[in-house]
Amino acid sequence: MTQVNSPTPRVALLTYSTKPRGGVVHTLDLAEAMAALGVDVTVWSLARGGDAGFFRDVDPAVTLRLVPFADRDGESITERIVRSIDTLREAFEPDAYDIVHAQDCISANAVGTCIRTIHHLDQFTTPVLVECHAKAVVTPYARICVSRAVAQEVEEGWGLSPTVIPNGVAYQRFADAASDDPGAVEARRRWSDRLGDYVLAVGGIEPRKGSIDLLDAYALLRKRHPELTLVFAGGETLFDYRDYRAEFDRRRAELDVEPIVLGNVPDDDLPSLVAACRVFAFPSVKEGFGLAAMEALAAGRPVVVRELPILREVFADTVTYASTVPELADALEAALTPDCGRAEAGRALASSLTWEDAARRHLEFYARHPMPRDAPTAEDGPVVGSR
Template identity: 35%
Template sequence: MIHPDRPLRIALFTYSTRPRGSVIHTLELAEALHQQGHIVCVYALDKEGQGFGRDLSCSYHLIPALPVQGGVDYLIRQRIQEVVIFLDNDPLQDGSYDIYHAQDCITANALILLRDQSKIPSVVRTVHHVEAYNSPYLRECQDRSIDRPDLCLCVSQHWQQAVQQQYQIRPDRVINGVKGDRFSPVSTVRQAQIQQTFGLYGSPIYLTVGGIEPRKNSILLLKAFAQVLSDQPQAQLVIAGGATLFDYQSYRDEFFARVQALEIEIGRSLVLPGVVSDADLPALYRSANAFVFPSTKEGWGLVVLEAIAAGLPVLTANRPPFTEFLTTGQAVLVDPEDVGAIAQGMLELSQPAVAQRLVQASQPILQHYTWERSAHLHVAAYRKLLRAKP
């Protein structure tokens, strides 16, 4: 039996080193757990061989993710095996960890294989959201990654209920957080450099983070922006990010065909900076006038918290999980399938009085979502698992 007060040895696993929501969640959780005195190590599949692009106070291991010949099913199989092989040859495994915690389907499947071979004691899995995969193999991997762990966690009430209904599992609830000091609205020298680098001189500048892909609702956002341009010809839409495991090329092709048909000039009205470094992201938020995120499916929407911390008025979808922490007094909530509503909402955000009211009303949200609190909730869940399965 582990003494209830002794620090835990925790291994956190993520499928990438690129700045996606669950990856950032992993790194920030690791830092917060480390600051609370626990022994933490992050394991991450690293495709580019460039690491996280940020310093970590805790230990970490980068798992080489080699090129794949074949479709997405082959990709997932290979990535699972790369994690298994790496851990089988990890000299630190001799000391083992108390907790093996996966933040995604890939690393969860790898840990389940190792647990079933009695090489690790148990598996924790955070389900950020459930995907509707077309591939039977991917559906099987996702189902196994949710149904087979010893402990399941969710960051939102919406997905907690969805997992309970679909899998008859009651996940423990944890939360996301945000570093208010990192994303504060205070201007910096780097902000001016970012504006110059990307040509951010629009009036107003609408920012979204997450790249061009279906669940980010990029095409409908683009159509809405085309309507906004008729009222605000100097406006700019900045779509940052884009690192993803899956190939959305057909959707991207349709997006750029719409750009051409709508005669929106890339580099002037539409700015596509791609993946922005971790160090530059706060300055990019500060360079914008409003944050627009009419996503159709999110585990939580970590970027929304970051935008609020940066002092931006926010537009997002009028559906969970956003409505779990935002009201109509704190953000412009719109039907993400309604182009006209998105456009009208964007125009509302550009009104100084509306923007000021939303920013002021949304700031109190931040005190409820800190990584320190998230770490405490995780430790409570970990210790419950350890008591149940010593």
């Protein structure tokens, strides 16, 4: 691979999916911000299940390279991840770029030597996935984290020192959805007519998002505020959470509550969905930044989050924190009463985090960390999952 010798290198950003997950949102927004600065940037991704494109339109200034990845019946998660790595590795063209920047475990294992953004650290028990996760931290020649808390986890676990570059936020998109513009008012009204007054969680039903805790908290809250609905949006993921979803459904029946599960919401409709909620709930047990909650702040919504060091770092006093289910229910109830000062502080925080700034900081990082000469490829060392 060639070295960076200009402020506008040829950059490849790699992600594992075309679905609306946090790391994918990050990749596309960062790519578009880089392209706006004149960078030749290409986004590589697996196109799962026959996807012809990403979950949203992408600025044509960004080149897209989507690698077909067909579903296979009966395939385990480990087999699927190993096949994902092999498929992306076979298709990727490293010599076309000055900077190769992987955004996840799959892409980092596929391309070998690269820059890696570690959005958060996962915990696996399957040996192949444990190896995959560790290699994706150790093998890259330089690392970025989106928060100091995640960078500290990397330092404590591996003795490495990533650079912290926070996420940007598409502030105006969500602020406009909360405005008095007639179109924005009408879009919010449509959600309210459909859902009533609602507590919203974005990210689907899965263990990391604390969905069952939120369900339990809502059951307590509903006794005091029977007019409120609980709404879940999103949820596309690589992993199999059927057991967790079965437990969620069992608990739902036991509590006799009926949350509304929207699944994936069209990207153009998401800002108005967020802007129309009474409270935005974010009880995740593991996060790297909390982009969905930051978008809710941009829309001026009160936000309740899990008491986590990472979220304290990112959100400071702009949100309400809760550790237990009763605390979560109490915090959701308290958030129903408008707090104009906190809402204004939340908007100010969200507006201060721009993708342009994130892109500039990435370019400065690239200039300080050019690709090593004669860098090994993924095929030069042991390959995770090789037979």
